Amino acid sequence: MSNLITPRTLSGxxxxxxxVMLAREEVLRRAREVYxxxxxxxxxxxxxxxxxxxxxxxxxxSDKLVYRVLSARGDKAEMGLRFDLTVPFARFSAQYxxxxxxxxxxxxxxxxxxxxxxxxGRYREFWQCDFxxxxxTSNAADIETALVINDLFTAIGFDKFEIRVNNRxxxxxxxxxxxxxxxxxxxxxxxxxxxxxxxxxxxxxxxNQEVSLLAARNVLDFTQLRGADALDKLEEVLPIxxxxxxxxxxxxxENIAGGQQLIEEGIAQLRELLAVTKAAGVPEERIKIDxxxxxxxxxxTGTIYETFLTDLPGIGSVCSGGRYDNLASKYTKQVLxxxxxxxxxxxxxxxxxxxxxxxxxxxxxxxxxxxxxFDATRLGDYxxxxxxxxxxxxxxxxxxxxxxxxxxxxxxxxxxxxxxxVVAGPAEFEQGVWKVKDLAKREEAAVPEAELVxxxxxxx
Amino acid sequence: MSNLITPRTLSGxxxxxxxVMLAREEVLRRAREVYxxxxxxxxxxxxxxxxxxxxxxxxxxSDKLVYRVLSARGDKAEMGLRFDLTVPFARFSAQYxxxxxxxxxxxxxxxxxxxxxxxxGRYREFWQCDFxxxxxTSNAADIETALVINDLFTAIGFDKFEIRVNNRxxxxxxxxxxxxxxxxxxxxxxxxxxxxxxxxxxxxxxxNQEVSLLAARNVLDFTQLRGADALDKLEEVLPIxxxxxxxxxxxxxENIAGGQQLIEEGIAQLRELLAVTKAAGVPEERIKIDxxxxxxxxxxTGTIYETFLTDLPGIGSVCSGGRYDNLASKYTKQVLxxxxxxxxxxxxxxxxxxxxxxxxxxxxxxxxxxxxxFDATRLGDYxxxxxxxxxxxxxxxxxxxxxxxxxxxxxxxxxxxxxxxVVAGPAEFEQGVWKVKDLAKREEAAVPEAELVxxxxxxx
Numbered sequence: 001m002s003n004l005i006t007p008r009t010l011s012g013x014x015x016x017x018x019x020v021m022l023a024r025e026e027v028l029r030r031a032r033e034v035y036x037x038x039x040x041x042x043x044x045x046x047x048x049x050x051x052x053x054x055x056x057x058x059x060x061x062s063d064k065l066v067y068r069v070l071s072a073r074g075d076k077a078e079m080g081l082r083f084d085l086t087v088p089f090a091r092f093s094a095q096y097x098x099x100x101x102x103x104x105x106x107x108x109x110x111x112x113x114x115x116x117x118x119x120x121g122r123y124r125e126f127w128q129c130d131f132x133x134x135x136x137t138s139n140a141a142d143i144e145t146a147l148v149i150n151d152l153f154t155a156i157g158f159d160k161f162e163i164r165v166n167n168r169x170x171x172x173x174x175x176x177x178x179x180x181x182x183x184x185x186x187x188x189x190x191x192x193x194x195x196x197x198x199x200x201x202x203x204x205x206x207x208n209q210e211v212s213l214l215a216a217r218n219v220l221d222f223t224q225l226r227g228a229d230a231l232d233k234l235e236e237v238l239p240i241x242x243x244x245x246x247x248x249x250x251x252x253x254e255n256i257a258g259g260q261q262l263i264e265e266g267i268a269q270l271r272e273l274l275a276v277t278k279a280a281g282v283p284e285e286r287i288k289i290d291x292x293x294x295x296x297x298x299x300x301t302g303t304i305y306e307t308f309l310t311d312l313p314g315i316g317s318v319c320s321g322g323r324y325d326n327l328a329s330k331y332t333k334q335v336l337x338x339x340x341x342x343x344x345x346x347x348x349x350x351x352x353x354x355x356x357x358x359x360x361x362x363x364x365x366x367x368x369x370x371x372x373x374f375d376a377t378r379l380g381d382y383x384x385x386x387x388x389x390x391x392x393x394x395x396x397x398x399x400x401x402x403x404x405x406x407x408x409x410x411x412x413x414x415x416x417x418x419x420x421x422v423v424a425g426p427a428e429f430e431q432g433v434w435k436v437k438d439l440a441k442r443e444e445a446a447v448p449e450a451e452l453v454x455x456x457x458x459x460x
Numbered sequence: 461m462s463n464l465i466t467p468r469t470l471s472g473x474x475x476x477x478x479x480v481m482l483a484r485e486e487v488l489r490r491a492r493e494v495y496x497x498x499x500x501x502x503x504x505x506x507x508x509x510x511x512x513x514x515x516x517x518x519x520x521x522s523d524k525l526v527y528r529v530l531s532a533r534g535d536k537a538e539m540g541l542r543f544d545l546t547v548p549f550a551r552f553s554a555q556y557x558x559x560x561x562x563x564x565x566x567x568x569x570x571x572x573x574x575x576x577x578x579x580x581g582r583y584r585e586f587w588q589c590d591f592x593x594x595x596x597t598s599n600a601a602d603i604e605t606a607l608v609i610n611d612l613f614t615a616i617g618f619d620k621f622e623i624r625v626n627n628r629x630x631x632x633x634x635x636x637x638x639x640x641x642x643x644x645x646x647x648x649x650x651x652x653x654x655x656x657x658x659x660x661x662x663x664x665x666x667x668n669q670e671v672s673l674l675a676a677r678n679v680l681d682f683t684q685l686r687g688a689d690a691l692d693k694l695e696e697v698l699p700i701x702x703x704x705x706x707x708x709x710x711x712x713x714e715n716i717a718g719g720q721q722l723i724e725e726g727i728a729q730l731r732e733l734l735a736v737t738k739a740a741g742v743p744e745e746r747i748k749i750d751x752x753x754x755x756x757x758x759x760x761t762g763t764i765y766e767t768f769l770t771d772l773p774g775i776g777s778v779c780s781g782g783r784y785d786n787l788a789s790k791y792t793k794q795v796l797x798x799x800x801x802x803x804x805x806x807x808x809x810x811x812x813x814x815x816x817x818x819x820x821x822x823x824x825x826x827x828x829x830x831x832x833x834f835d836a837t838r839l840g841d842y843x844x845x846x847x848x849x850x851x852x853x854x855x856x857x858x859x860x861x862x863x864x865x866x867x868x869x870x871x872x873x874x875x876x877x878x879x880x881x882v883v884a885g886p887a888e889f890e891q892g893v894w895k896v897k898d899l900a901k902r903e904e905a906a907v908p909e910a911e912l913v914x915x916x917x918x919x920x
């Protein structure tokens with residue numbers, strides 16, 4: 001007989017309950033502070049964009065994931081929900097760059113929506129947290145991106161993580177030099193499967209697509225270079241291109257020269273990245289050259305980044321990005337090169353839950369102190385002392401219900417994770433003291449009102 | 461011949477550029493701190509909800525404002541964008557209240573969407589910033605709501621504002637006592653027009669709907685009581701109900717008694733609110749009794765709040781709310797009374813722009829210091845010194861482009877509102893000094909590197 005609507009979230013959507021939300025707010029607060037500390041400035045764009053702004057020129061797979069939104073009083077779907085923060089930023093940049101000036105450094109944080117099949121840790125609404133520098137091709141911006149990622153994870157409380165860095169110029173240069181530039185998608189797709197199908201199958205997949213076995217082997221070996229001496233090894237093997245591959249592959253000299261130049265640029269940029277991050281004080285083991293990372297087949301053109309948590313590498317990269325040649329070519333003729341990265345907030349928080357990160361304490365209140373509502377007529381005193389504590393930067397809740405027993409109020413405080421409870425009834429008011437109870441230690445002390453703020457500040 | 465898509469926002473949607481976004485982030489940060497300081501805990505819910513969760517039982521005017529969202533791979537519109545944060549909170553509460561326990565205090569911040577006709581300062585996407593205490597009928601929670609609003613505006617940097625408070629029990633009690641409970645909508649609608657159409661027209665509108673002139677006058681006069689002695693006056697005029705209205709209106713004794721009891725409860729609650737906020741240290745002039753505010757005809761049942769900026773009353777209330785009897789009756793049989801209020805973030809920021817509030821400085825960078833990129837080979841030193849400053853909580857940007865002249869870099873710094881620029885070239889590196897330039901004062905000093913952090917901390 002009930003006409004109640006079942007309260008529920010849609011498939012693929014989630015609520016944030018207090019314990020996790022407190023952690024998410026703290027992650028975003030720290031990310032914001034780090035981004036700001038480098039001079040990135042915040043912007044925001046609407047959740048909804050016009051479909052022509054949002055969609056590709058037609059038929060892209062990602063277009064199918066875009067949620068269409070109907071106009072409120074009609075059936076026309078001319079707008080959609082953003083599926084990332086990059087497309088809105090490209091539109092935004094094209095619209096305002098003359099007013100903003102270049103270089104322009106921005107961060108943006110917010111939910112994005114994708115109509116994917118929901119799965120373990122995969123949601124249809126999830127948060128991104130991007131930072132980008134546009135309007136410059138300077139490698140200084142690429143280097144800074146690695147510095148920001150380092151500071152970001154340090155600020156969130158990780159010390160065991162690794163920023164894996166590559167430069168698309170290396171692989172593109174090699175493909176160019178060995179005459180496989182037009183087969184780059186085939187080659188990258190095949191190499192991407194290495195962990196799953198093994199070396200021989202990867203080589204077979206390439207040779208089946210008219211890539212010579214010699215070229216396939218060289219490209220595959222190339223992408224497996226990583227670690228501190230990857231660039232040295234790379235320079236060692238480079239002459240192969242000249243002496244071995246050139247005559248056999250019958251490529252034009254221009255291609256080889258162009259390819260080699262790209263490779264040399266890529267090497268120089270990565271060497272500068274390693275040198276400057278070291279000079280700036282980043283521990284060397286944090287930043288690893290890894291020629292296997294590719295990150296998107298078409299978009300990135302220079303440095304690329306992935307970030308892995310040492311204790312949980314299996315969840316994949318939690319902060320990724322790279323350099324691109326032209327952000328907003330769909331909307332403006334003005335060429336806007338840039339570099340940036342995106343923190344995967346929801347994936348990171350899932351990892352933090354699994355790793356029992358200290359930001360996920362299980363505490364469900366942001367307050368440290370509960371003022372017990374012992375005597376309804378004393379509410380003014382309770383709020384007065386609470387305000388004195390708040391002025392000293394202590395978060396204080398006055399238990400709202402005057403009718404609940406003190407035991408109920410202590411149980412409430414313990415369940416939520418308050419550290420201290422403060423109690424005063426007629427006897428205490430007469431003596432001018434407040435009882436301060438440490439809820440974990442179950443210790444209680446009577447503190448004169450004049451000393452209360454100082455005492456509590458020490459204890460929280 | 462161009463195939464470019466015109467970059468633009470949809471009608472009624474807006475971008476936040478850096479200067480305004482910096483202010484918005486600061487407003488939200490301060491709101492968050494105030495809410496947390498009272499023990500309100502953050503939650504978040506998705507932008508999309510199932511339509512049956514979102515919509516009223518049928519035909520409500522507000523339902524027409526809900527944006528429908530199509531499933532990504534189909535044409536079915538089974539979900540919509542939330543049009544406020546209250547409905548999702550009601551759904552959330554019904555779903556988790558047994559896990560969360562009562563009383564439960566939460567805040568939520570985020571955009572909401574309404575398909576209204578856009579206008580001056582009226583957007584289709586705008587931010588709300590709500591806090592509520594549910595699961596208690598205690599007046600302590602109502603009082604705290606006023607305290608939170610006071611601290612919120614103080615924290616944002618206002619000292620001239622007024623929290624207008626009423627209690628729906630007063631008007632409901634009067635309407636009950638004079639036999640007009642069933643005409644409350646008519647009466648409230650008429651009184652709402654007082655400023656526009658004047659006293660006589662309001663009375664005529666009521667008498668045209670079968671309200672006696674005597675009752676209409678009494679109700680109208682009643683709602684015009686305001687200020688420090690409004691409650692005293694109210695108690696003075698209360699006997700009228702007993703001695704004058706009762707015989708003339710021929711109401712049953714029960715109605716009058718019930719009405720009077722409601723009025724007495726309302727008076728007592730408002731008196732306690734005034735007494736406790738004063739005891740807690742809120743300046744008395746901040747909180748004004750104003751029996752004319754009504755805020756929603758059906759939803760609120762007790763204390764109601766509106767907040768006006770003294771220097772800009774015309775923009776209306778910037779923080780409003782009230783007490784309700786039952787938050788989530790659509791989703792659960794569990795009765796969840798509560799009280800809360802919502803900060804209208806976009807309206808407040810529009811007001812801050814008009815009032816030239818100090819948070820809107822025109823500065824478009826969150827950084828105070830620009831390290832000029834003078835010598836490309838010294839990038840490691842620039843980032844090293846920048847990191848030392850960041851560790852001392854100074855926000856520092858290293859100009860990313862190594863190819864731009866120093867004059868271009870200074871112009872960039874001035875346009876964005878950096879306070880200081882730090883420069884070092886070969887001569888300075890040889891001497892172990894950095895030049896620190898105050899961009900507003902146009903003063904420059906050479907500072908030894910060992911003293912640089914301390915010196916800059918003093919200057920920013």
